[in-house]
Amino acid sequence: MTGTAALTMAGRSLRISRRSPDALIAALMLPVMLMLIFVYFFGGAIDTGTAYVTYVVPGAMLLCAGFGAASTAVSVADDMKNGIVDRLRSLDVGGVPVLAGHVTASVVRNLVSTTLVLAVALAIGFRPRASAPAYLAAAGLLVAYITAISWLAATLGLLAKSPEAAGGFTFLMMFLPYPSSAFVPIDTMPSWLHGFAGHQPLTPVIESLRALLLDRPAGNAPWTALAWCAAITALAVTLAGVLFRRRTR
Amino acid sequence: MTPRALGIHATGLTKSYGDLRVLDGLDLSVPRGSVLALLGPNGAGKTTTVRVLTTLTAPDSGTARVAGHDITGARALVRERISLTGQFAALDDLQTGAETLRMTGRLTGLSAREARARAGELLDRFGLSEAADRLTKTYSGGMRRRLDLAASLVGKPAVLFLDEPTTGLDPRSRAELWDLVRELRADGTTVLLTTQYLEEADRLADRVTVLDSGRVTAEGTPAELKARVAGHRLDLTLTSRDAYEALTARAVHHDPGALTLGLPTDGTAAHVRALLDELDPDRTGVERFTLRTATLDDVFLALTGAPR
Ligand SMILES: Nc1ncnc2c1ncn2[C@@H]1O[C@H](COP(=O)(O)OP(=O)(O)O)[C@@H](O)[C@H]1O
Ligand SMILES: [Mg+2]
Numbered sequence: 001m002t003g004t005a006a007l008t009m010a011g012r013s014l015r016i017s018r019r020s021p022d023a024l025i026a027a028l029m030l031p032v033m034l035m036l037i038f039v040y041f042f043g044g045a046i047d048t049g050t051a052y053v054t055y056v057v058p059g060a061m062l063l064c065a066g067f068g069a070a071s072t073a074v075s076v077a078d079d080m081k082n083g084i085v086d087r088l089r090s091l092d093v094g095g096v097p098v099l100a101g102h103v104t105a106s107v108v109r110n111l112v113s114t115t116l117v118l119a120v121a122l123a124i125g126f127r128p129r130a131s132a133p134a135y136l137a138a139a140g141l142l143v144a145y146i147t148a149i150s151w152l153a154a155t156l157g158l159l160a161k162s163p164e165a166a167g168g169f170t171f172l173m174m175f176l177p178y179p180s181s182a183f184v185p186i187d188t189m190p191s192w193l194h195g196f197a198g199h200q201p202l203t204p205v206i207e208s209l210r211a212l213l214l215d216r217p218a219g220n221a222p223w224t225a226l227a228w229c230a231a232i233t234a235l236a237v238t239l240a241g242v243l244f245r246r247r248t249r
Numbered sequence: 250m251t252p253r254a255l256g257i258h259a260t261g262l263t264k265s266y267g268d269l270r271v272l273d274g275l276d277l278s279v280p281r282g283s284v285l286a287l288l289g290p291n292g293a294g295k296t297t298t299v300r301v302l303t304t305l306t307a308p309d310s311g312t313a314r315v316a317g318h319d320i321t322g323a324r325a326l327v328r329e330r331i332s333l334t335g336q337f338a339a340l341d342d343l344q345t346g347a348e349t350l351r352m353t354g355r356l357t358g359l360s361a362r363e364a365r366a367r368a369g370e371l372l373d374r375f376g377l378s379e380a381a382d383r384l385t386k387t388y389s390g391g392m393r394r395r396l397d398l399a400a401s402l403v404g405k406p407a408v409l410f411l412d413e414p415t416t417g418l419d420p421r422s423r424a425e426l427w428d429l430v431r432e433l434r435a436d437g438t439t440v441l442l443t444t445q446y447l448e449e450a451d452r453l454a455d456r457v458t459v460l461d462s463g464r465v466t467a468e469g470t471p472a473e474l475k476a477r478v479a480g481h482r483l484d485l486t487l488t489s490r491d492a493y494e495a496l497t498a499r500a501v502h503h504d505p506g507a508l509t510l511g512l513p514t515d516g517t518a519a520h521v522r523a524l525l526d527e528l529d530p531d532r533t534g535v536e537r538f539t540l541r542t543a544t545l546d547d548v549f550l551a552l553t554g555a556p557r
Binding site: 020082086091 | 303304305329331332333344348353355384401
C-alpha cells in the first residue's frame, strides 16, 4: 500500500514537472550553460593536467543534480502550503510516501538532465575510457547521490515556512560543488579551505566519478562516497518523517 | 439517541493556539444520514472543528467519535470512513480532472482499473465529462469545487465534511452544489458542512449548530431556531437621528440610511403595542412600523451578537 502510494505520488510529480516547461528548461539548460562557461571561459586559465572538459564533467553532473533537487524543495513546500497535504492526510497517506513521490520524480528528472549534460560534454570533446562495469558503477553512484540530495531537498522543503524560503535554502546545496574538487583542483585553493574542500561529501563523489569514467584507480573514494550518500539519505528520511508529523499537527 | 446511531459525536472539545482559545468545550452530535450545518461568523472556529473531527489536528482535550471510531485512538479507521473537502480546493493546477480522480482512487486503495472506472463515474455525475482531459487550471470556480467534492467521494465515505463549500461561488454553481449535497444525503451519507450563509443552513441542513468563539450558542432545526428567538421582527422607521441612536442598541436589524431599526417580537398585538409604548412613550420618535417574519439572519444576530 505504501509502495503504491509512493508510485502514485511519483506519477503525479512527474506529470506536473513535464507540464511546467519553464522550470524544466531552466533545470536542463542551466547546468549545460554553466558547463560551457567553465569549459570555454575559465577552462583555458585552469590547469588540471588533462583537457578541462574531461576534468569538469563530474562536477557539472553534480551541479545539475543540485539544480534539480532545488525544485523538489520548492514543490514540497508548495504542497505543504496549500490544501493538498490535508487531502492526502485525510486519505491516510503518510509523510514518507508523499515525499518519496517527490524524490522519485526528482531522481527521474535529474537523470534526464544529467544525460543531457553528458551528451553535450561528449559533443565538445569529453572522452571517457571506462569499461562497462565502471560505467555501471558510476551510474549507480550518481543515482545514490541524486537520491541523497533529493531527500535532503525534500526535508528542506518541509523545514521551510514558504516555497520562497525553500528556494533560498537550496541555494546552499547548489553552492556546495564550488568548494570541492569539482571545478578546480583543491591544491589551487587557499590553504584554510583545504580541510573543508578535501573532506566535504561532494569531493569523494566527484573523485570516484572521475576515476571510474577515466579508468583510473579510485582507491577508497567510491566507498567513502557511498557512505556519505547513505548517511545523508538516512538522516533526511528520518528527519522528514519527524518534520512531516510536526508540520501537520 | 444512542452513540451508535450517530455519525459524529463530540463532547467537550477544546483547542488553543497560544493564548487564543479557538474551541472552548464544543459538543456536537450528528445522526447518521443527516446533514448538520455548523454556522458561524469568520473566526468562530469552524475550520478548526472540521480539522479536529477529520483527525488532521489533535484536540487539547475532549473526545469525539466519527463514523463509530475514536478520532485519537483509531485515527486510521476514521480516515478510512470519512472524507474532507477543505475551504480551499485541494487541486493540482497541472493535472486534468480525470488524472486527479484516478490518483485519488489509487491512494484510497483501488486498482488502476477500478480507479479509472470510478473516475469516469464521478466525472459523469458531476457534469465534468467534457472537461475530464483539461488541466484543472482552466476550470471555473464552480467546476473546481465540483471536482474537489468528486475527489473527496472517490472512497465512498460514510461521513463527509465540507468546509464552506459554496463560499465564493456564483448563485448557479451554489444551487448545483446544494443539489449534490441533497443527493448524498439521500444516499445515506452523513454530512457536516460549515457555512457563513444562513440561507444555506436553512436550505440544506436537518439541524443547525450555531458556533461563536469556539462555543455552541444555539442548536436545533432551522424552524426551531427561528421560533426560539422571537418569530417576528418589528421594523420601526424613526423620525430623527437622535431617536435612531437612542434605540440602536436594542435592535437586531439596522438601516441607518432609512433610519430604520428592527426589534424582535412575538408578533402579537399586545406585545407590539407594549413595545411601541415602551420605546416611544411620548409618541414622537416612531414615524411608522412594519411587522415581518424573522429571517435566519435575525436569529444569527440575536444568537451570536455578531454584526453581519
Ligand atoms: N494554526 C493556527 N495557529 C494559530 N491560530 C489559528 C490557527 N488556526 C486557526 N487559528 C485561529 O483560530 C480562530 C478560528 O479559526 P478557524 O477555525 O479557521 O475559524 P473559521 O473557520 O470559523 O473562520 C481564528 O482566530 C484563527 O486565526
Ligand atoms: Mg474557516
